[in-house]
Structures are given as structure tokens and as C-alpha cells.
Amino acid sequence: MDLAAFRALEPLCWRAPSAHNTQPWRLRYEPGAIHVGWHPAHTLPAADPTGRDLRLSLGAFVETCLIVAADAGLRLEYVADHDERHHRVGRLRPAWCRYPTPFRTTDVWERRTDRGHFAGGPARDTLAAVDAVARQTGGGVRAVPYPDRLGALLRAADRRLYADPAVVAELRRWLRLDPTHPDYHTDGLNDHCLALSRTTATGLRAALAAYPVLRPLGLPRLLAAADDPLARGGAVLVLVGPADLDRPGQVEFGRVLLRVWLALHTTGLAAHPLSQLIDIATTRTALGALLDVAPDRLLHVARVGRPTRPAPRSARRLG
Ligand SMILES: Cc1cc2nc3c(=O)[nH]c(=O)nc-3n(C[C@H](O)[C@H](O)[C@H](O)COP(=O)(O)O)c2cc1C
Numbered sequence: 001m002d003l004a005a006f007r008a009l010e011p012l013c014w015r016a017p018s019a020h021n022t023q024p025w026r027l028r029y030e031p032g033a034i035h036v037g038w039h040p041a042h043t044l045p046a047a048d049p050t051g052r053d054l055r056l057s058l059g060a061f062v063e064t065c066l067i068v069a070a071d072a073g074l075r076l077e078y079v080a081d082h083d084e085r086h087h088r089v090g091r092l093r094p095a096w097c098r099y100p101t102p103f104r105t106t107d108v109w110e111r112r113t114d115r116g117h118f119a120g121g122p123a124r125d126t127l128a129a130v131d132a133v134a135r136q137t138g139g140g141v142r143a144v145p146y147p148d149r150l151g152a153l154l155r156a157a158d159r160r161l162y163a164d165p166a167v168v169a170e171l172r173r174w175l176r177l178d179p180t181h182p183d184y185h186t187d188g189l190n191d192h193c194l195a196l197s198r199t200t201a202t203g204l205r206a207a208l209a210a211y212p213v214l215r216p217l218g219l220p221r222l223l224a225a226a227d228d229p230l231a232r233g234g235a236v237l238v239l240v241g242p243a244d245l246d247r248p249g250q251v252e253f254g255r256v257l258l259r260v261w262l263a264l265h266t267t268g269l270a271a272h273p274l275s276q277l278i279d280i281a282t283t284r285t286a287l288g289a290l291l292d293v294a295p296d297r298l299l300h301v302a303r304v305g306r307p308t309r310p311a312p313r314s315a316r317r318l319g
Contacts, residue, residue, distance in 0.1 A: 003034055003094065006076065009068050014316045015108050016064035016258065018057035019275065020044055020174040021188050021314055025061040026087075033091040036062055036078075040087060044174075046166035052250055053275060056300060058089050059254015060261075064108050065092055066099040067262075073098070082248040089251045103262045111261060112313060114270035115195045118305025121235030126267050130237070130260045137256050138242040139299070142291050143235050149290060150277075151230050157276035157283040158224035165215070172208050176315070177201040185315045192312040229272060234305025236274065238291060241299045253299050264304060270311065271302040 010027065018024055024042040028035040036058065043054050062078050069076040069092075077095035081088065122130070122143075131141040144150060161167050174188040178201070184190055191201035207219060230236070239260065241253050261271050278284045278298045288295035 003029060003032075003092075005072075005074060006034065006065075006069060006092070009065075009072055009074075011316075011318065012068045012105055012108060013061065013065045014318075015111075016057070016061040017111075017113060017261070018060070019048060019053035019273075020171070021193075022057075022174060023187055023317055024054055024057055033093040035088055035091050036065075037086065037088040044170055046164070046170040047161070047279065051247070052299070055089070055247060055250035056254035056257055059251040059256075060258040061254075062090070062092075062251065063255040063258040067101050067103045067108055068105050070099040070101055071105040075099075080248045080251065082251070084247070089248070101259075103259070103266070107262045107265055111265040112270065112311040113193070113272060114307045114311035115193070115229065115232075115272045116311060117232045117308045118234035118270075118303070119308050120233070121305050122237070122264065122267075122269055126264070126269065127237070129267075130263050133259050133263055134239060134256050137252060139253060139256060140240045141260060142238050142240055142293070144238060144287070144290055146290055147230065147236060149286075150236055151228065153277060153283045153286055154228075154230060154274065155224050157280040158227075159220050160280045160282075161276050162220035162223045163215070165211070168208065168211055175205075175208070177205045183315075186317050187315055190312075190315060193314045195311075229274065229303055232303075234272070234303045237271075237302055237304050238287070238293075238298055239300040240291070240293055240297050243294060243297055245297075245299070250299070257300055268306055269304055270307050271304050273300065273302040275301065277301045 014023060022042040024038040026037045026039050038058055048054055066076060066078060075095045075098050076092050078090055078092055080090040127143060134141045176184045176188045176190040207214060211219060239257055264271060277287055278301055284295045284298060288298060
């Protein structure tokens with residue numbers, strides 16, 4: 001297989017999801033292989049200090065590359081070769097056969113994070129199907145059994161995040177709340193994708209600009225109370241991994257995460273991640289207790305349901 005043929009497909013692969021839409025991936029072409037790595041400037045050291053979401057995003061990117069290549073008739077496989085020092089997770093290389101996947105490039109193209117209203121959650125058989133996807137790699141997908149307890153946990157997690165100046169500074173760096181922002185169409189989280197009205201986006205921008213002054217006056221509590229995603233419907237699902245998952249294992253589970261999201265997408269459902277629930281130690285422990293699962297096995301949390309209207313398409317860098 002001529003690896004250069006993959007270059008033309010790259011813009012489709014950029015549709016992979018990533019935390020804060022930083023699009024951390026980098027491809028480096030070498031004779032016989034394409035190295036998959038990340039750019040340190042596109043990581044989230046404050047919000048994602050362990051690098052869990054970075055590795056999930058890179059895994060989602062790898063899976064996206066394999067799906068897009070297979071759909072174009074290219075025979076490509078992925079070999080993990082994790083190297084923190086060189087910011088590399090592995091390589092894509094020619095294979096004997098096409099990557100076996102039920103998904104198509106159109107699924108990659110059409111899938112979106114949806115932070116809007118959901119008409120209902122996943123049916124029992126859909127839940128069983130996505131759980132089966134994760135079980136193939138020793139994980140599972142679980143629905144949170146006590147949704148009523150989640151509201152308080154979510155507010156507590158948001159309060160803790162908004163109280164951390166480093167997390168807020170990092171969030172501001174990736175927020176694009178005004179269409180005149182130079183990177184509005186390139187990366188990050190824009191007002192449209194966050195489902196914010198013009199007034200709310202302007203208010204949030206002003207509040208975050210005044211953060212150093214307003215933080216001691218209770219801004220974190222106010223911001224945490226300002227949004228209630230659980231009121232917009234759906235069920236909350238958790239991706240659970242095996243105990244003691246190492247870094248390459250987390251990349252592998254990023255591939256699982258993408259397969260789960262695409263499986264949901266093909267049944268007309270969408271996901272709205274709520275990572276803050278597992279970013280904060282206390283809410284992570286509480287969520288683990290609700291699920292009767294060790295907290296360190298919780299890899300990803302999302303509200304999942306049937307969108308009531310199409311979500312906006314998020315921005316991407318072109319190269
Ligand atoms: C590992 C991971 C964690 C994420 N966490 C959150 C989150 O906590 N809240 C949220 O609203 N979106 C979250 N997202 C969704 C990203 O913001 C989204 O994928 C990105 O903006 C690109 O948009 P798209 O998924 O519509 O292509 C997460 C995505 C990934 C891959």
C-alpha cells in the first residue's frame with residue numbers, strides 16, 4: 001500500500017473528537033509507516049493533568065484513521081508503540097487486509113457531540129450493544145442507576161473546576177465565544193457548539209474576563225449553577241475500563257470510545273461528555289460508589305440520548 005494515498009484522507013480523519021477540541025494528534029510520514037503522535041501545545045495540563053483525555057482522544061483519532069482508510073479501500077493497521085518522551089502513541093502501517101469495521105466515513109463525518117436537548121435515552125438493546133463493544137477489550141458501558149443523585153455531583157464537580165484558576169485559564173484559552181475570534185473556525189469550543197445563546201456567551205466571556213476579581217465573590221458557584229445539562233434529558237453512561245489500565249491501554253480505550261460513539265450515532269443517538277464528574281476526585285469516588293466500580297476504572301462519562309435537532313458541526317484545523 002502506498003502510504004502517501006492516506007494523505008488525501010487526512011481532513012476526514014481530523015473529524016475525530018478531542019477534549020476541548022484541541023485536536024492534539026500529529027502524523028509523521030516515514031518509509032513504511034505513519035507515526036501517530038501529539039503536540040504538547042495541544043494538551044490540557046490543568047484540566048487533564050494525568051493525560052487520560054489526551055490518550056482517549058488519540059485513540060479515537062487512531063480508530064478514525066483506520067475506519068476512513070478501510071472505507072477508501074486502503075489496507076492499514078495500527079501498532080502501539082508508546083513513547084512519552086517523543087510524544088508518540090504508535091504507528092499506522094500497511095496491512096494484509098482492510099481494517100474490519102462496521103463503520104463508514106459518513107459516520108465519522110456526521111457524528112457530533114450534542115449538548116442540546118434529548119428526547120429520550122438509549123433503549124435497553126442499544127445499551128447492551130455498546131456494552132458488548134467495550135467488553136471485547138475487557139471494559140464495559142454502564143448506565144448510572146441513580147440519575148437523581150447526579151445533579152448534585154455535577155454541580156460539585158463544576159464548582160471545583162471553576163474554583164481552579166489554572167483550569168479556568170486553560171478553558172479560556174480554548175473557548176471561542178465570539179465569532180470574531182481568530183481561531184473560531186479552527187479549533188476549541190465555540191458558543192454554537194456549547195449551545196450558548198449570544199447573551200449567555202457574552203455574559204460568560206465577561207464573567208471569565210473578570211474571574212480574578214469575581215472568584216473570591218462566589219463566581220465558581222454561580223457558574224456551576226448556571227447550567228444543568230441533566231435537565232436536557234438522556235441517560236448518563238460510563239465507559240469502564242479494566243483495573244490498572246496503563247497508558248497504551250488508555251489509547252486503546254480511546255478507540256473503544258469512538259466505536260461506542262459511532263455505534264450510538266448509527267442508532268440515531270448522540271453523546272454529551274461530562275468529564276468533570278471523573279476529573280474531580282470526590283465526585284469520581286461518589287460515581288464509582290453508585291456503580292459499584294473502583295473509581296480508577298472510570299474512563300469516560302457522557303449524557304446520551306436522541307437529539308431533538310441536529311447539533312452544530314465543530315471547528316477543525318485543516319492541516
Ligand atoms: C476524551 C474526551 C473528553 C471530552 N470531555 C468533554 C466534556 O467534559 N464536556 C464536553 O462538553 N465535551 C467534551 N468532549 C467533547 C469535545 O469537546 C468534542 O469532541 C470536540 O469539541 C469536537 O466536537 P465533536 O465531538 O462534535 O466533533 C470530550 C471529548 C473527548 C474525546
